[in-house]
Amino acid sequence: MTIKLYKEPQLERPDLICGWPGIGMIGVTAVDYLRRTIIAEELGEIESCDFFEPRKVNIQDGLLKDLEFPNNKFYYQKLKERDLLLFIGEEQPTDSTRMYATGEKAYKIANLVLDVAEKFGCRRVYTSGAAVTQIHHTLKPRIWAVSNTKDLVDEVRHYENTVLMSEIEGGPGQDVISGLNGLLLGVARKRGMKALCLMGEIPYYLQAFPWPYPKAVISVLEVLAVNMGIDIDMIPLLEMAKKIDVGIEGFLENLYEAEAIPSQIRNETRESIEKMKYVRETPGPITDEDQKRIMERIDDFFTKGEKGDDRTS
């Protein structure tokens, strides 16, 4: 179980920003977009065969050339105001069939990532993920923030468009961040490292959606850009968001017109989702019970393979 570093640059108290796949691919898309924006250089990798099954083998003329594993790579860049380390994991290691990292492998990979952070004297660690909530997809997502130290909590209060988990309207102030985007904060706390998770809001009716959710990615990047003192060109992400909005509208129209769902339930679903357009800062007015019911209908819609929507395939 090893970390391979291709080079050892001199970095000045860098921040480490990590992204793994999750709902809406928010964290991993944000980190990868940032990597391309700042033209970060490859720094090293965590050897994947200890954590993942290979995706593909390449055999040519009777010779085993290569196995293709999911990448787990570190990148770096020296910026004007702050040096940066990035880590992008293409998959979360699991001990079972779950989407999110669990168990021994998750703990080990979290520690390996933090070993690199420690080696380069990281100031703090960021992760990013999705906050599934009652927000309409036409609205700008906020960032929900969680940290592992009190002083970072105080700092977060000054961030734009950001709320602390404990301050979410009607929210319990207690929740769980699934997978490595959350676990890393816990392991960092155990090792005495400061860490912050920035979660972009995503409508609950899109949590099983097979596409990324760029609006939340933009919100995450806006916070990171301020903290890193950099400008990030959001235009490509805005254009992507426009295209995905068209897909979402089509998906909802299909859902509202799905003959497999009784018309009364379809109308209720439409009403519940549409009224969120006019609610800006509260998770209500629909209840958790409403949310559960709508999700069951969406699941039904996907599992019955409604005509005209090949995304169910």
Add this chain to the structure above:
Amino acid sequence: MTELVSLCSEPKLENASLIVGWQEDAGKLGPKVIDYLNKHIKARAFYEIEPVKFFPLGGVAIEKNIVQFPVSRFSTGEKKDLVIFESNEPTYERFKFLNSVLDVAEHYCKVKELYTISGTISPVTHTSSRRLLAVFNEQNFQKRLRGYELEAMTWEGPPATNTLLLWLAERRGIPGVSLWPEIAFYLATMEDLKAAKGVLSFFDHKFELNLDFTGLDLEINDQNEKLALLRRENPQIDKYIRTLEMGISLNEEEQLRLAQGVTQFLEKTPASLTPCSTNE
């Protein structure tokens, strides 16, 4: 090494070759070849890998009234330069399992070469000759085995367990080859005895085993006779096989009908049509 159980005193091995076969295999190739070799070299198991971390043990499977249980054991016999590993393919922690196999191979057996066997399903017929496809983990080993009528495989896609083992072996500096004999697709769930003989002949030649193929040849004849009888009794099956023999492919439905027809016939036909046929 904690997953290993020693079954008897460690054999003294030097420069051994390891042959790996899996219980679940197309044409039942792995079990047939390993069983044949084990009997020939009078092999005795000396190590087992404990199943608990690698297989679901919430119950047991039953096949033809017999309870099945995962087996993962190393054997060696009279021919001291040959180690045989027979196992079910691990359900969990493939890499850890395969590394355990290589730990034994490297540290206890001083293995110098690795051979894995698996059937590859093909549109060949039981009447045609079978190619023995091969994948090597290093070029020198590939050169050394020229002359053994192995055909180079080219492929891209999800890796088989054998391929992972080959890859891990290469990282430890152990040269290895995966042997992939063609299996007639309609014999995939039955024994493809001719394919098994192809692999055994390779080992016979490579390790100078002087294998006695009399029993296996009788079994092959017996299977061929059964299939000939089926072709006489069932013109549609005969037509499908003739089509394949002419090098023309069948569509999916025809392939399915042929495979079902052959499987049902071989399953219900007595073990031997010929009185002199014996099971090895």
